[in-house]
Amino acid sequence: MACLAQPPFMMSTNSVPRVRSPMQKVLKTSHAVHLHTLSHIRMKHSPVCCTKLTRWEPSSATYTPTESADDSFLNKTTNIFETLSSVSTDEAQETNSEKRIDASNQTRPEVQFLKWPMWLLGPSLLLITGMVPTLWLPLSSIFLGPNIASLLSLVGLDCIFNLGATLFLLMADSCARPKLPAQACKSKPPFSYQFWNMVATVTGFIIPLMMAFGSQKGFLQPQLPLISFSVLMGPYLLLISVQILTEMLTWHWQSPVWLVTPVVYEAYRLLQLMRGLKLGTELSAPAWMMHTIRGLVSWWVLILSMQLMRVAWYAGFTSRTRHQQQRPSDDD
Numbered sequence: 001m002a003c004l005a006q007p008p009f010m011m012s013t014n015s016v017p018r019v020r021s022p023m024q025k026v027l028k029t030s031h032a033v034h035l036h037t038l039s040h041i042r043m044k045h046s047p048v049c050c051t052k053l054t055r056w057e058p059s060s061a062t063y064t065p066t067e068s069a070d071d072s073f074l075n076k077t078t079n080i081f082e083t084l085s086s087v088s089t090d091e092a093q094e095t096n097s098e099k100r101i102d103a104s105n106q107t108r109p110e111v112q113f114l115k116w117p118m119w120l121l122g123p124s125l126l127l128i129t130g131m132v133p134t135l136w137l138p139l140s141s142i143f144l145g146p147n148i149a150s151l152l153s154l155v156g157l158d159c160i161f162n163l164g165a166t167l168f169l170l171m172a173d174s175c176a177r178p179k180l181p182a183q184a185c186k187s188k189p190p191f192s193y194q195f196w197n198m199v200a201t202v203t204g205f206i207i208p209l210m211m212a213f214g215s216q217k218g219f220l221q222p223q224l225p226l227i228s229f230s231v232l233m234g235p236y237l238l239l240i241s242v243q244i245l246t247e248m249l250t251w252h253w254q255s256p257v258w259l260v261t262p263v264v265y266e267a268y269r270l271l272q273l274m275r276g277l278k279l280g281t282e283l284s285a286p287a288w289m290m291h292t293i294r295g296l297v298s299w300w301v302l303i304l305s306m307q308l309m310r311v312a313w314y315a316g317f318t319s320r321t322r323h324q325q326q327r328p329s330d331d332d
Contacts, residue, residue, distance in 0.1 A: 122171035129164025176256035186254040
């Protein structure tokens with residue numbers, strides 16, 4: 001609708017009469033009175049309204065909701081640009097998520113194909129680095145007497161095993177990870193397990209040191225020289241320190257191999273102690289030292305049996321948890 005309005009119009013005229021003759025004066029006077037009367041008349045114009053538009057003025061767009069339409073017309077935000085930008089952002093996120101799912105589905109067969117050889121390569125590597133040098137190498141080629149060379153040879157064998165154990169744990173961690181890379185895998189052991197496992201390991205570490213301290217102070221007779229004690233128990237104590245460090249790292253990183261780590265090291269520790277019994281015979285170690293080594297073998301067999309029971313318990317716990325998670329989904 002167009003509205004046309006004009007301001008009020010006022011007309012005023014001033015005239016000065018001329019005196020020439022009486023007749024003309026009368027006429028002029030009457031004419032001046034008439035003009036003065038007309039000058040005080042104001043002309044007011046009311047606004048003119050019309051509904052017809054001109055040719056060059058475009059028509060305005062109107063929106064008329066229908067009965068079938070709902071009340072969700074631009075109900076996200078008050079600004080149409082914010083609404084359009086939020087819709088485009090949602091569409092972009094959905095597109096990116098679909099692309100990630102497609103990429104993960106494409107890379108999953110390749111990742112699974114690379115994981116299959118690890119099931120055979122990891123245990124084989126652990127067997128070669130741990131069992132073959134201890135079981136097949138003759139003791140005379142390693143032990144040359146109670147000296148530093150024999151100590152370094154034994155430590156070198158344990159370092160080879162430690163390298164194989166580290167690679168085995170890395171492969172086991174890779175196989176335990178979920179199939180999809182987007183899924184998080186965090187496995188944290190309970191505090192009770194960490195506490196009792198650390199108590200058992202520290203106990204196996206302190207017992208030989210207490211026996212060596214008693215021998216040096218003269219409480220245990222006959223006295224065992226320090227170099228002979230180092231050859232017998234030095235590699236054992238060093239590997240226990242490596243095991244403690246490895247377990248703490250697996251707990252900190254929440255790796256799924258925290259349950260397997262003590263089993264790997266404790267199984268090899270039994271071989272270490274059996275080798276120590278043979279070396280004790282070669283060194284003519286005192287009886288109290290031989291009994292200490294036998295007691296440590298019995299201790300670690302007990303701890304290893306408890307670790308295996310822990311593995312069985314954890315398998316049952318995982319099965320119960322999975323069954324409880326599947327039950328609500330079946331009810332739905």
